[in-house]
Amino acid sequence: MFAAAFGLIRSFSTNYIMFIIFEFLEPALSAGVYSAGFILGMELVGPERRVLGAFFINVFYALGEALLGLLAMLTRDWRLLMRIAYVPTFIFIIYRWLIPESARWLLNMNRPRAAAKIIDSAARMNKSQLTPDARRMLDQALDKNAANLEEKSEKLKEEAPKVKEYRLMAAFKSRTLVLRLINCSYCWMAICFVFYGMSMNSVTVAGDKYLNFIMTCLIEIPGAGLCCLVMDRIGRRPVLCISLILSGACCIAFIFLSDLPEAAQLTVFLLGKLNISMSFITIYVYTAELFPTELRHTLLAACSMFGRVGSILAPFTPLLGKYVEALPMILFATLAISSGIFIMFAPETLNKTLPDTLQEAEDIGT
Numbered sequence: 001m002f003a004a005a006f007g008l009i010r011s012f013s014t015n016y017i018m019f020i021i022f023e024f025l026e027p028a029l030s031a032g033v034y035s036a037g038f039i040l041g042m043e044l045v046g047p048e049r050r051v052l053g054a055f056f057i058n059v060f061y062a063l064g065e066a067l068l069g070l071l072a073m074l075t076r077d078w079r080l081l082m083r084i085a086y087v088p089t090f091i092f093i094i095y096r097w098l099i100p101e102s103a104r105w106l107l108n109m110n111r112p113r114a115a116a117k118i119i120d121s122a123a124r125m126n127k128s129q130l131t132p133d134a135r136r137m138l139d140q141a142l143d144k145n146a147a148n149l150e151e152k153s154e155k156l157k158e159e160a161p162k163v164k165e166y167r168l169m170a171a172f173k174s175r176t177l178v179l180r181l182i183n184c185s186y187c188w189m190a191i192c193f194v195f196y197g198m199s200m201n202s203v204t205v206a207g208d209k210y211l212n213f214i215m216t217c218l219i220e221i222p223g224a225g226l227c228c229l230v231m232d233r234i235g236r237r238p239v240l241c242i243s244l245i246l247s248g249a250c251c252i253a254f255i256f257l258s259d260l261p262e263a264a265q266l267t268v269f270l271l272g273k274l275n276i277s278m279s280f281i282t283i284y285v286y287t288a289e290l291f292p293t294e295l296r297h298t299l300l301a302a303c304s305m306f307g308r309v310g311s312i313l314a315p316f317t318p319l320l321g322k323y324v325e326a327l328p329m330i331l332f333a334t335l336a337i338s339s340g341i342f343i344m345f346a347p348e349t350l351n352k353t354l355p356d357t358l359q360e361a362e363d364i365g366t
Contacts, residue, residue, distance in 0.1 A: 003030035004089040011082035035284075035304050039297050042288045043179060043354070044122075045104035050285055055228040058281045065199070069217060073210035085278035104293055104354065171295055176362045181299060183346050184287050185306035187240070190339035191283055193310030194247060194276045194332045197317045198269070201328055204318055205269050206262040219270045223277030234284040235350040240279055244340030247275035251333040255326045277335065289349035290363040296354075311336075 003026050010022035041053045068085065074174050075081050100122075106115035109172035123129055171177045202216040250272030257265050284300075291299040317328040347364045357359040 001090060001093050001166070003027070003033070003306075004086050004092075005084060007086040007089075011079045015214055035300050036297060037324050038284050039288055039300060040084060040099070040102055042285070043104045043293075044100070050289075051228050051231045054285045058223050058227075058277075061223070062217050062277075065217035065220070066214045067209055069214040073214075078334070104356070153264045171291075171299055171358075173359060174362055177291070177299075177358070180290055180346060181302065182295070183342055184283070184290065184303045187244075187339045188287075188303045188307035189281055189310040190244070191276060191279050191337035192307035193314050194251075194336050195273075195280050196311050196314035197328060197332055198273045198317055199278060201318055201321070202269065202273075204321060206265055207340070208361050212266065213268040215266070215270060216273050220277040221275045223274045226274075227278050227281045231282060231285070232350070235348045236282055237288070237346060237348045240282045240286060240343050241340045242280040243275040243282065244336045247272050247279065248333040248336035248340065250275065251329040251336065255329050270334075279336075286349060289352065290346070290364065291355070292358050292362065293354065293356045295361075342364075 004061055005027040006022045006029065008280065010019060010026060013019035013022065038054075038057060040051050041057055045053050068081075072081055074085070100118045103115040103118045106112070106118070171181060186351065199213065199216050202212040205212050227239065250268055254265065254268050261266055287300050287303050288296060317331065320327045320331075349364060352364060355364060
């Protein structure tokens with residue numbers, strides 16, 4: 001809500017300094033919104049529905065991008081565009097009461113009663129019943145909680161000052177998770193750089209810049225559909241590796257197509273964006289499955305933070321193209337292909353239960 005307010009205020013900027021201040025404040029308060037929503041969605045569904053959940057999230061993301069391009073084409077005024085974009089976001093304040101907390105997180109935080117209410121509510125909404133095994137596990141958690149509530153409450157009080165430090169430092173005590181975090185962070189940076197860079201460079205491709213941008217956004221939808229079809233069949237790691245390398249190959253091919261018709265250039269460009277879109281969807285699911293519940297949001301946010309380095313650098317690529325026309329595509333290809341190779345050394349998570357503890361996360365792939 002505060003991020004939306006700052007974004008709206010930015011549209012009334014009277015000078016460049018005011019614009020920059022609110023340009024900084026708006027993403028500073030909203031940077032974790034997407035990753036938090038994505039993780040919540042992943043933890044509210046079972047393993048067999050994670051990819052489908054990611055598909056719907058990314059379809060609406062792509063539609064939002066395309067809608068922004070359409071509004072820009074219709075308004076041609078940045079102040080009006082920002083007001084149209086930010087005013088509807090105030091409706092999300094009611095999500096505090098509409099969206100349930102993650103049952104998995106509640107169980108991990110020793111709050112089985114709250115988790116049971118959410119699970120029972122979901123079962124009623126879907127007109128189904130919990131399996132006997134699921135009900136037995138939930139009852140055992142409730143019984144254990146009731147028996148140990150006082151003891152755990154005292155323990156939590158004693159450990160409360162250490163919790164924050166534990167969450168920040170636990171990942172760095174494990175060599176396996178540190179290497180995994182480095183690999184994922186580089187992959188995030190590369191994907192964000194190529195993903196946003198291609199969106200921004202779409203206006204330099206031959207043709208109408210608004211239509212090019214809209215098509216570059218809409219191509220993410222078939223990319224999400226392809227992910228939905230193949231990610232549960234061949235695995236997260238192969239999809240990520242192949243899509244990154246193919247995206248890089250398309251970027252290289254695009255360099256040599258300047259003499260071909262506009263349609264051919266745009267087709268190759270869109271194929272590159274389709275593949276990097278598949279990578280973007282896959283890396284969210286993959287990262288969420290690689291780290292434990294107690295640290296999942298923290299480490300996904302850390303990877304996303306490195307990804308934002310790529311997002312920050314991406315807007316400069318059209319400027320580089322004014323000096324060396326092929327340089328943006330060369331950078332996109334280099335980062336995409338290298339990250340596709342590096343990610344081959346990460347473990348596969350297909351059909352694996354989301355890890356709840358540090359040890360369970362370390363055991364993935366062993």
